[in-house]
Amino acid sequence: MNSKHFLSTIPTFLVGCLLALSFHIYFTSPISPDLLDLPPPSSASVPPTNNHLKKITKLGEGFLEGPEDVCVDKEGILYTATRDGWIKRLHKNGSVQDWKKTDSNSIFGITVTASGDLVVCDVEEGLLKVSEDGVTSIVSHFNGSKIRFADDVVEARDGTLYFSIASTKFGFSDWHLDLLEAKPHGQLLKHDPSTNQTLLVMDNLYFANGVVLSADQDYLLVCETWKFRILKYWLEGDRKGKTEIFIENLPGGPDNINLAPDGTFWVALLQLASSGFEFVHTSKLVKHLIATFPWLFNLVFGAHKSAMVVNVAANGQILRILGDTDGGEISFVTSALEFEDHLYLGSLSSNFVGKLHL
Numbered sequence: 078m079n080s081k082h083f084l085s086t087i088p089t090f091l092v093g094c095l096l097a098l099s100f101h102i103y104f105t106s107p108i109s110p111d112l113l114d115l116p117p118p119s120s121a122s123v124p125p126t127n128n129h130l131k132k133i134t135k136l137g138e139g140f141l142e143g144p145e146d147v148c149v150d151k152e153g154i155l156y157t158a159t160r161d162g163w164i165k166r167l168h169k170n171g172s173v174q175d176w177k178k179t180d181s182n183s184i185f186g187i188t189v190t191a192s193g194d195l196v197v198c199d200v201e202e203g204l205l206k207v208s209e210d211g212v213t214s215i216v217s218h219f220n221g222s223k224i225r226f227a228d229d230v231v232e233a234r235d236g237t238l239y240f241s242i243a244s245t246k247f248g249f250s251d252w253h254l255d256l257l258e259a260k261p262h263g264q265l266l267k268h269d270p271s272t273n274q275t276l277l278v279m280d281n282l283y284f285a286n287g288v289v290l291s292a293d294q295d296y297l298l299v300c301e302t303w304k305f306r307i308l309k310y311w312l313e314g315d316r317k318g319k320t321e322i323f324i325e326n327l328p329g330g331p332d333n334i335n336l337a338p339d340g341t342f343w344v345a346l347l348q349l350a351s352s353g354f355e356f357v358h359t360s361k362l363v364k365h366l367i368a369t370f371p372w373l374f375n376l377v378f379g380a381h382k383s384a385m386v387v388n389v390a391a392n393g394q395i396l397r398i399l400g401d402t403d404g405g406e407i408s409f410v411t412s413a414l415e416f417e418d419h420l421y422l423g424s425l426s427s428n429f430v431g432k433l434h435l
């Protein structure tokens with residue numbers, strides 16, 4: 078082959094390679110994606126981002142791997158679940174105690190019940206009770222299917238447990254595919270321990286995440302991470318059983334949410350795209366490409382690179398916003414719990430619980 082003929086075949090060869098790659102991606106992609114509406118880059122309701130979260134102290138540093146959620150009991154003991162399967166206690170004197178061991182590396186939402194036990198979300202096994210006596214299952218199946226991806230739980234005054242299912246389609250190891258697909262595979266369920274009955278409360282949620290009850294327990298809030306919004310579901314009054322938007326266009330995807338002592342809410346927000354990679358969520362072709370080659374996902378997902386929490390009033394107005402803009406002290410903050418004038422921060426990329434004086 079002469080050099081002129083060789084050079085003229087290169088474009089044909091490259092086009093052929095691109096076509097082959099496109100067919101490969103199209104036929105092997107595990108997702109059927111929709112486009113994701115990202116919130117406006119700036120909103121008048123959102124104050125400028127600051128670095129207040131850089132002032133944290135680090136509790137239990139080195140002993141708490143990926144403490145996603147934090148809760149506190151009547152004695153003031155903090156609890157968190159870590160990736161090694163332990164439910165750990167953080168005592169007021171600063172000591173960390175390995176309290177109870179589960180078989181799971183994926184316990185997410187945790188809450189203290191009126192009886193003083195813990196109810197925790199195991200993303201593989203549903204809801205578990207953790208008490209001095211050990212770990213037992215509360216509910217593992219719904220409508221004949223195994224519950225997967227239970228994410229957060231809260232107990233109402235009447236003993237009902239409300240809990241979120243982040244995705245009925247993708248499991249914990251494939252959660253990034255749920256984000257790329259951007260379809261509403263999430264649910265909110267309720268379980269009555271006295272009758273052992275589980276019912277569907279809300280369906281078609283975009284990654285149902287944190288769940289919280291209002292101070293009067295007349296409504297609950299559920300975070301839809303992929304929608305940058307929080308929904309309000311009325312439990313009492315004229316609007317009982319109705320759903321409305323509590324807040325939308327949040328400056329990040331809401332993860333866990335907690336009630337503050339003054340009746341406001343603390344919400345942890347995740348950056349779903351690294352700066353400059355927002356296009357990933359608005360191109361189906363790029364979504365297929367990343368779903369087919371998952372190592373690309375770490376480049377474009379932004380949660381490891383910063384942290385942000387917001388305090389939201391009961392009327393849905395943002396009151397405060399606290400950040401660590403480059404994640405230098407803490408990143409991937411998934412929960413914020415206010416207790417005795419301090420904020421306790423859980424994170425999936427830290428080995429400590431952050432503590433901030435408010």
Ligand SMILES: [Ca+2]
Nearest residue numbers: 146186187229
């Ligand atoms: Ca929680």
Ligand SMILES: [Ca+2]
Nearest residue numbers: 228286332333
């Ligand atoms: Ca969560």
